[in-house]
């Protein structure tokens with residue numbers, strides 16, 4: 001059981017979830033890309049691609065995903081499973097995303113295809129690396145990440161950035177986002193692809209928005225965007241829902257993304273904010 005949240009904070013988070021955790025709030029969120037595909041296998045690989053690329057401006061992420069998906073066709077999992085080097089080059093030619101070059105993207109698609117060939121799915125490899133006594137997803141995530149990174153001597157910065165390494169202690173927001181999507185049940189927002197893994201083991205995808213709101217709600221006092229901070233915020237949110245602490249992530253992050261809770265504290269906005277009574281800036 002996590003830190004004791006006041007009944008008021010619990011009820012305020014409930015209200016935010018009721019308002020924002022809805023399919024009509026997905027908008028340009030990268031989560032919309034896997035939802036375009038009916039097959040679970042396609043959803044899984046498209047979810048990983050969308051999560052890996054989820055850094056930077058949302059419009060640019062969308063543009064890169066649109067181009068990749070157009071070239072991958074209607075069955076991206078099968079395409080990645082069977083693509084050879086030349087095909088991967090054709091798929092990614094001219095597409096870059098910040099530090100990730102076309103060659104980095106081709107390499108990432110090749111690694112995902114390799115996992116599909118060897119294990120059948122990303123979920124199968126994740127389960128294989130899972131240790132029953134780990135209360136979080138970290139052990140299994142580390143195994144999945146290591147297999148995808150397959151650290152050769154010539155791994156570039158861009159490629160490494162696509163698949164962050166959990167053992168380095170960063171919050172690994174994009175990994176945690178992917179895991180939230182595939183592990184939480186399909187509720188019209190998350191995808192519910194990996195049955196049998198308890199959402200209680202997930203870790204909050206700690207981005208700047210969630211970090212700011214967690215500080216505001218006194219879920220943590222830590223200022224660093226580290227895995228330790230993400231675990232501390234998750235632990236605090238067990239006081240909201242012990243069995244699904246990150247179930248409020250999508251909703252709380254909307255407050256930050258849409259500047260409902262602005263980056264710079266604005267007393268006028270705070271005056272009308274529903275979280276005001278639980279917020280360190282609101283009183």
Ligand code: SF4
Nearest residue numbers: 261270273276279282
């Ligand atoms: S009271 Fe102000 S700072 Fe606090 S959550 Fe609301 S908008 Fe953000």
